[in-house]
Amino acid sequence: QLQLQESGPGLVKPSETLSLTCTVSGGSISSSSYYWGWIRQPPGKGLEWIGSIYYSGSTYYNPSLKSRVTISVDTSKNQFSLKLSSVTAADTAVYYCARLPTLEQYNWFDPWGQGTLVTVSS
Amino acid sequence: AIRMTQSPSSFSASTGDRVTITCRASQGISSYLAWYQQKPGKAPKLLIYAASTLQSGVPSRFSGSGSGTDFTLTISCLQSEDFATYYCQQYYSYPALTFGGGTKVEIK
Numbered sequence: 001q002l003q004l005q006e007s008g009p010g011l012v013k014p015s016e017t018l019s020l021t022c023t024v025s026g027g028s029i030s031s032s033s034y035y036w037g038w039i040r041q042p043p044g045k046g047l048e049w050i051g052s053i054y055y056s057g058s059t060y061y062n063p064s065l066k067s068r069v070t071i072s073v074d075t076s077k078n079q080f081s082l083k084l085s086s087v088t089a090a091d092t093a094v095y096y097c098a099r100l101p102t103l104e105q106y107n108w109f110d111p112w113g114q115g116t117l118v119t120v121s122s
Numbered sequence: 123a124i125r126m127t128q129s130p131s132s133f134s135a136s137t138g139d140r141v142t143i144t145c146r147a148s149q150g151i152s153s154y155l156a157w158y159q160q161k162p163g164k165a166p167k168l169l170i171y172a173a174s175t176l177q178s179g180v181p182s183r184f185s186g187s188g189s190g191t192d193f194t195l196t197i198s199c200l201q202s203e204d205f206a207t208y209y210c211q212q213y214y215s216y217p218a219l220t221f222g223g224g225t226k227v228e229i230k
Contacts, residue, residue, distance in 0.1 A: 035217075047166065047209055047221040060217035063123070096165055105172070107213035108156035112165035 002027040004097050004113035012091075012120050018084040022097030022113060029078045030055040035100040037109060038071060038082045040093040048093075052100055053080050087120045094118075124148055124215050128208075128222035134230035139200045143225045145193045145210035153189045154214035160224075161206045169208075170195065197227075205229055 008020035022036065029036060037052040051061040053071045061069050070083040084091060094117050098109035125148040135141050145155065153173035158166035168177045170186040173193055183198040197204055210222040 037219075046223045047211075049219040049221070052217060062218070098165075104216065105154060105213075107154075107216040107219065108168055108171045108211060109158075109166070110168040110177070112167075115165050 002099065002111055004099065004111065006095060006097050006113045006116040008116060008118070010117060010119060012087055012118060013122050014088055014120055015086055018082070018087050018091060018118055018120070020082045020095055020097075020116065020118070021079050022081070024078045024080075024099075029073065029080065030075045033102055035060075035102055036073070036080045037098050037100045039096045039098060039109065039112075040091075041096070041115075042090075042093045050082065050084075050095075054102070089120050092118065092120045123218060124151060124212050124220055126210055126212055126220050126222035128210060128225045130225060131223065132226035132228060134228045135200055136230045137200055137202055141197045141200055141227060143195045143208050143227075145188075145195070145222050147191045147193075147212055147214075150190045151212045151214035154212055154216075155186075155188070155193050156211045156213065157184075157186055157195045158209045158211065159204075159206045160209065166209060200227070 003025045005023045012018045035052040038050040041047050051071045053059045053073050068085045073080040094115040096112050096115045098112040127146045129144045155173045157170040160166040169180050174186045185196045207224045207226045209224050
């Protein structure tokens with residue numbers, strides 16, 4: 001059974017870079033059938049797609065975050081990572097990683113990691 | 123970007139009720155729509171994809187319908203474990219993906 005687990009600092013200072021890693025277990029991140037995505041949810045608010053990556057390193061980003069986001073993949077560790085630069089309090093959120101099929105018309109997120117809360121505060 | 127608008131944003135219902143949640147897209151998205159259920163402190167869980175196809179293991183009291191711009195999620199007989207927040211997500215504009223703002227179903 002595929003599982004995803006987010007990890008990283010729970011507190012980041014304003015203007016610094018948020019860094020998170022998602023570890024995939026029970027399956028290979030190098031599958032040709034899937035992208036791997038990051039989604040976030042500010043406290044009490046809705047879901048926002050951040051970006052997605054293929055095992056080859058091909059990426060797609062939400063245009064509203066594109067200038068600050070970098071997603072990378074490490075196939076040797078079965079992990080992918082998120083970096084969000086110049087963070088502000090508005091970036092405080094629960095960050096989720098999830099799997100996303102590549103096949104058109106199948107582009108929903110399943111499964112999801114449990115999520116990790118990142119707070120931006122000095 | 124395609125905007126997804128859910129209504130209502132929240133409502134109260136009783137166990138056994140039939141409830142319907144609406145999701146509207148800012149432009150036509152064919153049937154490229156998924157529904158998720160999220161309980162407090164938990165990750166979203168996929169319920170329905172392709173607007174009306176039930177994910178494996180999801181109870182049959184859940185159903186989805188619609189195409190184009192208007193979609194509905196129906197719970198035929200609300201159970202205690204169904205009190206949660208529900209989100210729609212469009213994937214017509216893949217790789218750009220957007221979610222609705224959520225509908226919270228509370229106990230009356």
